[in-house]
Amino acid sequence: MAVYKRTYRGYSGGLTTHWSRFLVLYRYSRRNLFKSKFLTSLLNLCLVFPLLCLLGIYANDHMSAFTFLGQHSGPLFKVDGRFFLLFLSGQSSLAFILTAFIGPGLISPDLSNGALTLYLCRPLSRIEYVLGKMSVLAIVLSWVTWIPGLVLFFVQASLSGWDWMTGNLWIVAGILLGSWIWILSIALLAMALSAYVKWRIAAGALLLGVLFLGAGFAQAINRVLQTQQGYLIDVSKLTNIIWQDLFHDSGERALPAGEAWFGLLAFAALCFYLLMKKIRANEVVR
Amino acid sequence: MQPVIELKALSVKLGKHEVLRDITGSFTGRTIGLLGPNGAGKSTLISTLLGFWPVNSGSASVLGHDVARESKQIRALVGYMPENDSFISGMTAVTFIRMMAELSGLPSEMALERAHEALFYVGLGEARYRKLGTYSLGMKQLAKLAQAIVHGPKLLILDEPTNGLDPPARQRMIRLVREMRDAGEMHIVLCSHLLRDVEETCEEVVILKQGRVVHYSNLENERRLNRRFVELELHGDANEFVAAVESLGCESAPGALNRLKLVLGDKIEVSDIYRVAAEKNVQLRRMNFRRDTLEEIFLKAMEHTNGSL
Numbered sequence: 001m002a003v004y005k006r007t008y009r010g011y012s013g014g015l016t017t018h019w020s021r022f023l024v025l026y027r028y029s030r031r032n033l034f035k036s037k038f039l040t041s042l043l044n045l046c047l048v049f050p051l052l053c054l055l056g057i058y059a060n061d062h063m064s065a066f067t068f069l070g071q072h073s074g075p076l077f078k079v080d081g082r083f084f085l086l087f088l089s090g091q092s093s094l095a096f097i098l099t100a101f102i103g104p105g106l107i108s109p110d111l112s113n114g115a116l117t118l119y120l121c122r123p124l125s126r127i128e129y130v131l132g133k134m135s136v137l138a139i140v141l142s143w144v145t146w147i148p149g150l151v152l153f154f155v156q157a158s159l160s161g162w163d164w165m166t167g168n169l170w171i172v173a174g175i176l177l178g179s180w181i182w183i184l185s186i187a188l189l190a191m192a193l194s195a196y197v198k199w200r201i202a203a204g205a206l207l208l209g210v211l212f213l214g215a216g217f218a219q220a221i222n223r224v225l226q227t228q229q230g231y232l233i234d235v236s237k238l239t240n241i242i243w244q245d246l247f248h249d250s251g252e253r254a255l256p257a258g259e260a261w262f263g264l265l266a267f268a269a270l271c272f273y274l275l276m277k278k279i280r281a282n283e284v285v286r
Numbered sequence: 287m288q289p290v291i292e293l294k295a296l297s298v299k300l301g302k303h304e305v306l307r308d309i310t311g312s313f314t315g316r317t318i319g320l321l322g323p324n325g326a327g328k329s330t331l332i333s334t335l336l337g338f339w340p341v342n343s344g345s346a347s348v349l350g351h352d353v354a355r356e357s358k359q360i361r362a363l364v365g366y367m368p369e370n371d372s373f374i375s376g377m378t379a380v381t382f383i384r385m386m387a388e389l390s391g392l393p394s395e396m397a398l399e400r401a402h403e404a405l406f407y408v409g410l411g412e413a414r415y416r417k418l419g420t421y422s423l424g425m426k427q428l429a430k431l432a433q434a435i436v437h438g439p440k441l442l443i444l445d446e447p448t449n450g451l452d453p454p455a456r457q458r459m460i461r462l463v464r465e466m467r468d469a470g471e472m473h474i475v476l477c478s479h480l481l482r483d484v485e486e487t488c489e490e491v492v493i494l495k496q497g498r499v500v501h502y503s504n505l506e507n508e509r510r511l512n513r514r515f516v517e518l519e520l521h522g523d524a525n526e527f528v529a530a531v532e533s534l535g536c537e538s539a540p541g542a543l544n545r546l547k548l549v550l551g552d553k554i555e556v557s558d559i560y561r562v563a564a565e566k567n568v569q570l571r572r573m574n575f576r577r578d579t580l581e582e583i584f585l586k587a588m589e590h591t592n593g594s595l
Contacts, residue, residue: 008407010471011400011438015391018358024388032376114372118433121336121366122389123358281338 021124025132026139029106033136039101043140046094050148053087057152061159079156081247084171087149088243092182092236095141096211102140103190104203106133111278112198120281129279130191137187146179174246182239185264188271189235195278211236228254232263239264288350289314290441290473291335295344298327298334305330307497308344315504317467319484320477321584322494328477329369331494332443336366349440349473362391365439365472367430369446375419379405382418383433390437397436404432408462424455431462435472442466443475448483456483463487485580493587501587505580516559518546519572527568534558 034040060075077083110116119129153172157165190207197203214234221230231237231254241253241260255263289312298306306327320328333339335348337357346353348360374382380401387397405414408428413421418429427447434442444463448456464487467474478484484491485505493501520527524546528538535551548559556573563570 008435008466008469008471009403009438011392011396013396014393016388016393018391021389021391024385028381028385109374109376113374114368114370115374117366117368117370118372118386118430119389120338121361121364121368122386123362123391124389125358281336282333 022128022132026135029133029136033102042098046098046144049090053152054155057156081171082249084149084175085243085247085249088178091145095144095182096186098140099137099186099190100204100207102137103207104194104200106136106194107191108194108198108200108203111195117281126276126279130275134187134191138183141183145183146175149175149179178243178246181242185235185239185268188268192271192275195275231255235267287314290349292347296341296346297343298330298339299342305497309499311499311502313490315490317474317476317488319488319491320475321484321491324479326494327497328494329445332445332477336361363440365434365442367434367444367447369449371426372430373418373426376417378415378417379410379429380414383436386433387436392437400436404436408432409458423450427451439472441473445477448480460486481580481584493584495588503583514550516548516550517574518548518570520544520546520568521571522568527563527566530562530566
């Protein structure tokens with residue numbers, strides 16, 4: 001067993017760079033997160049759909065191998081923007097479920113234990129604290145959204161050749177931008193809610209509630225006012241409209257993409273404002 | 287000598303309420319006590335120095351860094367032990383302290399080593415692998431102290447460090463503060479409403495009342511001055527004795543019943559008084575040194591309504 005000095009001594013050794021310190025929060029939060037077997041299993045389950053898509057893409061390209069079954073040898077489906085839109089829609093739902101489990105546990109324990117003072121009395125700003133905590137969600141959600149999306153794209157590109165890849169490079173932008181829009185929106189929402197509701201389970205339930213109630217209210221407003229503007233409070237709908245635009249989908253859109261962008265940015269700004277109001281070293285008692 | 291804390295007409299408002307009003311002062315001591323009744327603005331002053339509250343007017347600097355513009359540099363140099371419960375219940379003490387050290391910029395391995403050291407130093411060595419949520423109040427206070435010193439700060443700010451501690455735990459805390467003071471590697475600001483804590487550990491005392499500094503006192507100087515102020519009760523011819531001690535350079539003020547108050551000159555020791563008394567054949571029936579306790583200083587300061595340094 002190591003023997004430690006029992007006298008006080010200062011520290012004069014080297015220090016890490018300032019910009020990298022928010023990653024300390026990421027490391028400790030992630031370590032804490034994956035202590036839960038349930039979450040680890042859930043994360044693995046979220047990778048089942050991408051795996052099926054991968055098998056689908058492979059099988060689709062090798063349909064000639066199934067001619068002995070009397071099937072036609074052409075591809076069963078077209079791997080294009082719509083395919084990746086469907087993939088992202090499916091994975092985004094799973095990402096939301098993951099967020100409902102992970103998000104509330106990131107900030108609420110710090111708030112309920114008064115630990116923010118200890119974080120913020122160190123050379124760490126409020127923004128860096130939020131970044132550190134959000135990076136956990138961002139990285140976990142990346143594993144189930146854009147990373148498998150890009151894997152699928154490049155597998156398809158390797159099977160279909162250079163021409164397909166150069167002709168569909170815009171899909172890469174769609175996967176990246178579409179995924180990050182969703183990741184940032186739900187991460188901000190989850191963190192803002194967990195900052196206000198210190199009980200983890202309640203914060204998780206509220207997260208689900210906000211999304212579904214938002215959709216419900218949006219429908220109600222649309223029906224009562226005979227308009228489509230109600231969708232401006234439905235985050236999932238707004239994101240879907242933006243995705244349709246990003247993946248060049250020709251389906252009907254409830255709102256113009258510009259309005260959807262505006263609605264989503266306003267939503268993100270509101271979440272960020274609410275979050276920063278709570279992330280303080282001291283609470284003002286007026 | 288660079289001041290540890292320098293305040294120039296500092297005012298801080300929380301909402302519409304002005305909590306700190308036009309505070310000016312420069313403090314250089316190794317241990318500075320912040321005293322004041324509840325609501326005097328002690329914790330707000332600390333929060334302002336750490337950059338938690340914006341400065342409304344005036345300026346403040348810590349170890350030469352301006353709090354409004356260089357709060358990150360200040361926080362890198364400061365260790366802070368807050369008054370309230372601040373910890374993460376699901377973490378073991380060693381993980382928690384290590385994380386705090388890493389957030390202060392220590393490399394991971396060094397942070398782990400220092401976390402062990404800090405926990406042993408404060409007396410939590412045997413309990414360092416226990417979760418913080420299972421700690422008693424006294425242990426939590428010690429864990430808060432450990433996180434404040436783990437990165438070797440130049441200035442340690444302790445906000446009510448003995449709050450809720452039983453007498454042995456309080457003694458341990460005071461002993462640790464004294465040890466750190468005597469190690470000479472850091473300055474300490476101790477904020478408390480317990481006069482004894484401040485008296486036992488601090489060299490300088492700043493007394494706040496209603497957001498203003500109403501008294502500043504260098505306790506070391508006060509103690510030294512107290513030692514120069516002597517009250518005597520004599521038996522014999524006092525006049526000759528008085529003339530003799532005055533010729534040595536003492537100031538005197540005779541009182542009733544052969545009592546005499548003396549302020550000793552710079553080079554006069556008590557032994558000189560004994561010698562003169564023997565020469566003049568005067569008996570010293572009683573000799574008292576003035577003891578202006580911190581409590582007296584504090585009570586006097588509380589009588590002021592508008593003080594400045």
